[in-house]
Amino acid sequence: MSPEAERVSSTPTAGGRHLTLTVGPPAAGGTFVARHEGRVVFVRGSAPGETVTARLVDDPEQHANARFWRAEAVDVLEAGVDRVPTVWQEASVDGVGGAEWAHIALPAQRRIASEVMQELLRRAGVTSYPIEQVQVEPAPHDVDGLGSRTRVRFAVDEEGRVGMRGWRSHEVRDVGENPLAAQGIRDLRLGEWTAPEGTEAVDAVAPSAGPVSVVLVGRDLDPASLEIPESWGDADVAVRTGRGLVPLRGDGLVHERVGERLFSVSATGFWQGHRRAAELLSDVVQSVLKAPHGGSAWDLYGGVGLFAAIAAEQVGSEGAVVTVEGNRRASQLAQENLEDLPQVSTATADVADWVRARRGGVDVVVLDPPRNGAGAELIELLARTVRQRIVYVSCEPSTLARDLAVAEKAGWKVVDLRAFDLFPHTHHVESVTVLERA
Ligand SMILES: C[S@@+](CC[C@H](N)C(=O)[O-])C[C@H]1O[C@@H](n2cnc3c(N)ncnc32)[C@H](O)[C@@H]1O
Structure with missing residues (x-):
């Protein structure tokens, strides 16, 4: 292992084969392209130009004739120039999904996303626009990409533990500090709370105007079974059962300000995240x-x-x-x-x-x-x-x-x-x- 090598994960595989791969350009979907004995392998959790030990997601015997395999980087043998310490440890390869580039420097994430977008436009045959001019720009004042998610859906396991699912996994995992979420959502400390029986998910929203909102989702959930914890402060609270939304505190709406205009949005409805x-x-x-x-x-x-x-x-x-x-x-x-x-x-x-x-x-x-x-x-x-x-x-x-x-x-x-x-x-x-x- 080189001095700059970083251990990403040591979780043993469930029988998955390990390969040493040199990782190349980005592919759509957040993975990177490597080759093994001529076959394309899409590697998650890696970055361009690095050498990794990767665990195969696909069983190589069952997929012996497949055009490509999928793999996850579990050890970095030679780090690429774009790799940085992850901003969210709990979102690494064996952690929660939804931050697959948290180990890549933010300017490099944008460069890579631009390359992928340009390639998609080229492959689709778009010709009327100079594709090389397409460059992914940061949102104004977004210096580190942290604290920006105003809508987070948490998963809940059978014991009522609140977390998020792993990538392509049903397992509910700990979110830790959850640094991508807006501060109002982090302040709820949902990871330390136990949800009442029947809760399948929790939707947390930190809108630009008015209080944070928490909605417990569960088809057969009994709204009376919820004791609102102190850590939720003055958050609006509702329960969404098979019969619809039952507001317990607030009116089931959140409010968003854009310029002079105020928009009401359902607490579980769509708004830009x-x-x-x-x-x-x-x-x-x-x-x-x-x-x-x-x-x-x-x-x-x-x-x-x-x-x-x-x-x-x-x-x-x-x-x-x-x-x-x-x-x-x-x-x-x-x-x-x-x-x-x-x-x-x-x-x-x-x-x-x-x-x-x-x-x-x-x-x-x-x-x-x-x-x-x-x-x-x-x-x-x-x-x-x-x-x-x-x-x-x-x-x-x-x-x-x-x-x-x-x-x-x-x-x-x-x-x-x-x-x-x-x-x-x-x-x-x-x-x-x-x-x-x-
Ligand atoms: C990406 S959101 C955009 C909403 C809005 N433009 C905004 O920025 O807040 C897409 C919206 O399309 C709606 N939608 C999805 N499929 C639809 C369809 N086939 N016909 C009508 N509306 C649809 C969804 O309910 C959602 O509100």
């Missing part, structure tokens, strides 16, 4: 959407109305904005959040169904789909319907790349693409792409 994300994405969408005054805009996959508020300001009171969201509660909240903007209407519907049923066109669209992206059918519908500009907010570069290639074939071009590190210490990337007619 990084504490700077909503503001940053709003600013970017604001500068690129360019909805014409008196014109029309659609906010697709609209959630509680974050981007509809921007579109509404741009079109003004003579314009028209529709925000389309599939979740009934989110759609209802969007209506309440934007009730001072009569130019906004809400539709509770599947986005593709709703767009397919439109007869007229629209000037601009902002869409923010979940990880599986918009898909070819919706992109082709939008390519025919939208008159001026499509702004695509994405949390998954692989589905974005696929959808952009479809848009190019349908006669559109990418005129801007900005990528952001809104999931520090993971391989995930958020981005905003602007499309115009070619």
